[in-house]
Amino acid sequence: MDKAFLIQFTGSMAAVAVLVGLAAWARIGRPSPGLDEARARDLLAEDFPDRQIDQLWIAREGRGALARSGACALVLIQVGDGYAARRLSWCQASSAMFRNGQLDIRLGEVAAPRAVLAFDNWPPKDLAA
Structure with a gap:
């Protein structure tokens, strides 16, 4: 092995190590804040702008919500560091x-x-018929 090959090989190994480290660092997710009523309403308004929320229940740990909008239910569930909404x-x-x-x-x-x-319980006591 000559000196040029060893220099190129060492440089390539260092570059690969830096890229692996960067990829590992980039995958570290930031913790998302739990849902509160205002944030849940904002997220539901983004996905369902034509729906008026009659009642809203936030999950105990803040990782989801359920809203009643007339004859429809709007569900927010945490997916990764974001939320998915379903009707x-x-x-x-x-x-x-x-x-x-x-x-x-x-x-x-x-x-x-x-x-x-x-x-804590379902159906909740404040559920309107």
């Missing part, structure tokens, strides 16, 4: 299975098959 019928959301403090709403989509929201 379904209120009957489907209100009759979802509630077990061990978690409401399991079947969305029926390949990309988001279900939403699991942690509530």
Whole structure:
């Protein structure tokens, strides 16, 4: 092995190490703040601008929300460091299975098959008929 090859090989190894380090650093996600009522309303207004929210319930740990808008339910679920919004019928959301403090709403989509929201009780006492 000659000296030029060793210099080129060492430089390439250093460059690869820097790129691997940069990729590892870039994958470190920043913790997203939990949802509060104002932020949940803003996120729902972005995805459903024509819908008026009648009632809103924030999940216990702030990782999701459920809103009633007439005969529709609007669901916010945390996906990575953002939120995904889905619309379904209120009957489907209100009759979802509630077990061990978690409401399991079947969305029926390949990309988001279900939403699991942690509530203290379901249906809530302030639920308007």
